Amino acid sequence: MTLFIEQCLNGLQFGLLLFLLAAGLTLVFGIMDLVNLAHGSLYMLGAYFAATFTAVTGSFLLGAGLAIAATLLVGMLVEVVAMRRLYGRDHLDHVLGTFGLILFFDELVRLVWGPEGRSLPVPSWLNQSIQILPGIQYSAYRLAIIVVTLAVAAFLYVLVMRTRLGMLIRAGATNREMVGALGVNIKLLYTLVFGLGAALAGLAGLMQAPILTVQIGMGENILILAFVITVIGGIGSIRGAFVAALLVGFIDTLGRAFFPGFLADLLGRQAASTAAPALSSMLIYILMAVILVAKPQGLFPASSR
Amino acid sequence: MSRSFTFRNGVIAALLLVLILLPAYVMLTGDRFLLTLFTRIVILAMAAVSLNLILGYGGMMSFGHAAYLGIGGYTAAILCFEGIQSGFVQWPAAIAVSALFALVVGALSLRTRGVYFIMITLAFAQMAYYLASGMARYGGDDGLAMESRSQFAGLLNLSNKTTFYYVCLALLFASLFLVWRMTNSRFGLVLQGVRSNETRMRAIGFPTFRYKLAAFVIAGVMCGLSGALIANHTDFVSPAMMFWTRSGDLMVMVVLGGMGTLFGPVFGALALLFLEQFLPAMISAMVRPFNPAGAAKAGEYWQIVLGPLLLIIVLFARGGIDGLLGTLSRHLPGSSERGHG
Numbered sequence: 217m218t219l220f221i222e223q224c225l226n227g228l229q230f231g232l233l234l235f236l237l238a239a240g241l242t243l244v245f246g247i248m249d250l251v252n253l254a255h256g257s258l259y260m261l262g263a264y265f266a267a268t269f270t271a272v273t274g275s276f277l278l279g280a281g282l283a284i285a286a287t288l289l290v291g292m293l294v295e296v297v298a299m300r301r302l303y304g305r306d307h308l309d310h311v312l313g314t315f316g317l318i319l320f321f322d323e324l325v326r327l328v329w330g331p332e333g334r335s336l337p338v339p340s341w342l343n344q345s346i347q348i349l350p351g352i353q354y355s356a357y358r359l360a361i362i363v364v365t366l367a368v369a370a371f372l373y374v375l376v377m378r379t380r381l382g383m384l385i386r387a388g389a390t391n392r393e394m395v396g397a398l399g400v401n402i403k404l405l406y407t408l409v410f411g412l413g414a415a416l417a418g419l420a421g422l423m424q425a426p427i428l429t430v431q432i433g434m435g436e437n438i439l440i441l442a443f444v445i446t447v448i449g450g451i452g453s454i455r456g457a458f459v460a461a462l463l464v465g466f467i468d469t470l471g472r473a474f475f476p477g478f479l480a481d482l483l484g485r486q487a488a489s490t491a492a493p494a495l496s497s498m499l500i501y502i503l504m505a506v507i508l509v510a511k512p513q514g515l516f517p518a519s520s521r
Numbered sequence: 522m523s524r525s526f527t528f529r530n531g532v533i534a535a536l537l538l539v540l541i542l543l544p545a546y547v548m549l550t551g552d553r554f555l556l557t558l559f560t561r562i563v564i565l566a567m568a569a570v571s572l573n574l575i576l577g578y579g580g581m582m583s584f585g586h587a588a589y590l591g592i593g594g595y596t597a598a599i600l601c602f603e604g605i606q607s608g609f610v611q612w613p614a615a616i617a618v619s620a621l622f623a624l625v626v627g628a629l630s631l632r633t634r635g636v637y638f639i640m641i642t643l644a645f646a647q648m649a650y651y652l653a654s655g656m657a658r659y660g661g662d663d664g665l666a667m668e669s670r671s672q673f674a675g676l677l678n679l680s681n682k683t684t685f686y687y688v689c690l691a692l693l694f695a696s697l698f699l700v701w702r703m704t705n706s707r708f709g710l711v712l713q714g715v716r717s718n719e720t721r722m723r724a725i726g727f728p729t730f731r732y733k734l735a736a737f738v739i740a741g742v743m744c745g746l747s748g749a750l751i752a753n754h755t756d757f758v759s760p761a762m763m764f765w766t767r768s769g770d771l772m773v774m775v776v777l778g779g780m781g782t783l784f785g786p787v788f789g790a791l792a793l794l795f796l797e798q799f800l801p802a803m804i805s806a807m808v809r810p811f812n813p814a815g816a817a818k819a820g821e822y823w824q825i826v827l828g829p830l831l832l833i834i835v836l837f838a839r840g841g842i843d844g845l846l847g848t849l850s851r852h853l854p855g856s857s858e859r860g861h862g
Binding site: 245251253298301302305307308309311312313315316317318319320321322323324326327436440443444447451489491492493494495497498501502504505508509512513514 | 576582584629630632633634635636637639640641643644645647648651652654655656657765766769772773776822823824825827828829830831832835836839
């Protein structure tokens with residue numbers, strides 16, 4: 217039971233973290249109609265920036281803040297230099313162009329930080345366990361991730377649904393020309409949205425960094441997960457991304473933890489030990505295939521946003 | 522297709538001649554490495570040709586095409602591991618398994634379109650990737666070595682590098698011939714019609730889903746066979762050959778060479794693998810005058826050039842190499858080719 221609650225919390229934490237990545241992707245897709253494979257590179261940059269800035273300043277919070285600002289700037293720069301030219305193009309162009317950016321960023325990181333991975337230690341004041349329920353301990357750092365991501369999700373909700381900027385963002389997604397004709401600087405708006413997505417990716421990267429190692433290519437696996445989430449949730453829908461991120465986080469974490477045991481009961485230990493590792497990694501892709509076959513536009517199609 | 526002599530056709534003829542005569546050159550100079558490189562180019566060109574059939578002619582943006590390389594390769598290597606070394610079993614099995622996989626993936630994915638299609642094909646390729654990583658008996662993450670190359674009952678000895686090269690080249694030519702025949706047939710014309718406007722094709726009565734699915738399976742089969750060739754070439758298969766960046770590489774080859782053109786993918790495979798092979802040395806040579814000490818090291822960072830290069834090609838040279846040759850053909854004197862593509 218203890219293990220089950222702990223794994224549920226892990227699933228929640230992973231799901232919320234994935235939401236940060238997926239939210240940026242889905243915002244950029246919903247508003248600029250842009251498929252951005254290089255989103256994983258921004259996640260990686262966030263982690264590298266945090267590792268460096270934390271080492272320089274000696275403070276995790278200060279390092280994290282600087283890293284988010286740096287990723288935001290890099291994101292805006294990428295938008296101005298490259299992405300802006302891709303709007304209105306074929307999706308295939310987006311995939312290939314941003315694939316080129318992945319190669320560029322991977323190599324750039326290798327040039328600047330070297331081929332060895334970095335580690336970002338958990339700050340000492342979070343490096344402990346907290347008793348959350350009688351008899352159940354949980355890592356304070358993972359708990360902090362849950363709190364921060366929930367706060368960011370709430371912030372995003374207020375930003376998009378309750379502010380003037382959010383109104384413009386939503387309007388820009390519906391009809392770009394009309395918003396432009398009404399005198400809104402749509403180019404600047406797009407740059408800001410892309411920067412926001414980049415900052416979210418950077419935040420996700422730096423928070424995940426102490427749990428995993430900071431290394432080149434760290435963004436590539438998780439990028440695919442984030443794409444799975446945006447697709448399951450319905451591309452362009454932040455609400456869909458939130459629901460799908462939690463779904464994927466839970467299924468992936470619980471699947472890895474409990475699916476092998478479940479299979480062993482079902483098929484016998486021998487067969488399970490060969491099939492389980494592959495099947496539990498495949499679970500979310502199976503989920504995605506099933507959802508897309510049933511609902512080709514995802515759970516929350518953009519039209520009903 | 523214009524039959525008159527143009528600059529483009531001249532370059533294509535030269536390329537084919539180089540591919541055919543390469544082993545003779547290698548025999549004269551003893552440059553074995555060149556033969557290995559070109560075998561790899563020919564095999565991947567075949568995979569790119571198969572992707573071009575659905576991507577270039579059919580407009581289906583499959584982002585999971587490397588899965589078929591892995592499936593074909595694993596089928597051959599697993600049969601070899603289990604003691605069945607005959608190529609007469611291995612290769613048809615590779616074809617059958619990739620056909621089955623393509624049939625299932627195609628039947629499910631072709632219900633979606635646009636980005637959803639890109640992502641669902643990617644998801645199926647990831648499933649294949651994790652399946653291969655999970656097969657403990659066949660090496661899991663570490664991959665599986667192929668003890669001996671496919672046996673063809675004394676007819677062909679694939680361990681002979683020249684023989685193997687010609688087998689690969691013959692299969693590449695067969696694929697090109699097949700794609701050429703198909704794209705000029707009713708089937709291919711319907712497929713290209715679907716690329717341009719699927720709603721209209723359906724409105725005039727074509728069951729477009731069946732046409733697309735058939736093309737999807739044919740492409741999967743061709744790519745699966747080239748996977749069996751790769752397994753024979755490197756004597757090794759691993760899940761890494763199915764990772765999504767490999768699918769990206771195949772897409773790059775198709776676009777770099779020229780989408781929806783017969784020889785484009787061959788140019789693309791040649792160009793990408795040449796860049797991979799020679800760009801490091803070129804960068805070193807360029808850096809040397811400024812910083813002799815760091816020149817060798819600078820070459821290691823060749824992808825920092827390749828990435829932006831890709832972006833530039835996507836932005837400014839959509840026709841790829843084939844489009845470039847076409848433009849040159851029109852501007853060179855004595856050319857009769859009208860602009861197409």
